[in-house]
Amino acid sequence: MCRDISYKTPNRLMNGRWFRPFVSMIRECIIPCPISYFADNLCPACNSEGKFIMRTGERETLGRRLARVCRHDPGRYNLEMDINGWVDIREFVDALREKESRRFGRWLRPHHIKAVVECDAKGRYEVRGNTVRATYGHTVEIELDLPTDNIPPALFYPCSDEDLEIIMDIGILPGNRSHVHLSRTVAKAAEAGRLGGQQLKRPIILEIDTAQMTATGDTVWKAGTAVYLAEKVEPQYLDRVEENDDRLAPLISKWEQEEEE
Incomplete structure (x- = not known):
């Protein structure tokens, strides 16, 4: 190791x-x-x-x-x-x-x-x-045999302000990847939104009720140390993390300071 x-x-x-x-x-x-x-x-x-x-x-x-x-x-x-x-x-x-x-x-x-x-x-x-x-990160189709136990009850996903309305309407789709990529924490989701393919200055963070997802039969896989995968996330499992949320507010404050420098 x-x-x-x-x-x-x-x-x-x-x-x-x-x-x-x-x-x-x-x-x-x-x-x-x-x-x-x-x-x-x-x-x-x-x-x-x-x-x-x-x-x-x-x-x-x-x-x-x-x-x-x-x-x-x-x-x-x-x-x-x-x-x-x-x-x-x-x-x-x-x-x-x-x-x-x-x-x-x-x-x-x-x-x-x-x-x-x-x-x-x-x-x-x-x-x-x-x-x-x-x-994780595949654009080729594979059959996952990753762990599906001990999935956190909530996971997180970054999106842009422009995509928020349609995501809340139809859910999260994998796009050009084989699976939707979810993060273990708000901070990791924000990092994925800012540094990943989306390159968002101030990503909106969505909270996914993975406990309810898995209870109703959807599968979530543990892929990396802080990355989880799903085939799709239906809109009923989504909720926006508000900017004054203790998990997100310190990150927004940091981004604002960086923009001023």
């Missing part, structure tokens, strides 16, 4: 100077330890330096290829995906080394795929045996 704690790694003192360490590369812990890979200078579990696995740029590029193959277009690399979204890791590595030999030919091995997956803090990918898949 990887720990990517770069977002909260403090500055360190070296040779009398403070610096922020280079933390985006991936390293492997080579002593007995509960953590296999980590994205920090030292293993957060045992404090060892570990062994270098890949640089920041290599990690980012490989992550983009993972998204392309496991979410959207495995055929681009002549790869086969099974009905549940699994792709063979060895075949994936061989395809990248062949088609992009200048970029991947010298260094890419199966353990690099596993390292990127384990160090993805959002849980966007999953490794099982010698196969890998995306847990």
Whole structure:
């Protein structure tokens, strides 16, 4: 299991100077330890330096290829995906080394795929045996076999002011994705609206009564660490989170401050 704690790694003192360490590369812990890979200078579990696995740029590029193959277009690399979204890791590595030999030919091995997956803090990918898949974000049709138990009683979804009326009328549809993507918290939904495909400055947040959804027979899957999936959300399960709600008001205040700067 990887720990990517770069977002909260403090500055360190070296040779009398403070610096922020280079933390985006991936390293492997080579002593007995509960953590296999980590994205920090030292293993957060045992404090060892570990062994270098890949640089920041290599990690980012490989992550983009993972998204392309496991979410959207495995055929681009002549790869086969099974009905549940699994792709063979060895075949994936061989395809990248062949088609992009200048970029991947010298260094890419199966353990690099596993390292990127384990160090993805959002849980966007999953490794099982010698196969890998995306847990959400698909535009290709797959049959999900993700967990459906312990679903929170409420989940959240961002939308624009322009889309609010039609969503409240017909519900939430997946659009160009295979499933509707829901967030565990108001903050995560707001982040998805501002930084995701919608790029909304001030997203409206809808609360979904998932307890009622599942009670009436609809299925909700747990995909990532804070992402859940549904085939559709009917309008009767939707309610707007008001701007003065304690879960949303601090976020709006922060956005207003950013706009003034």
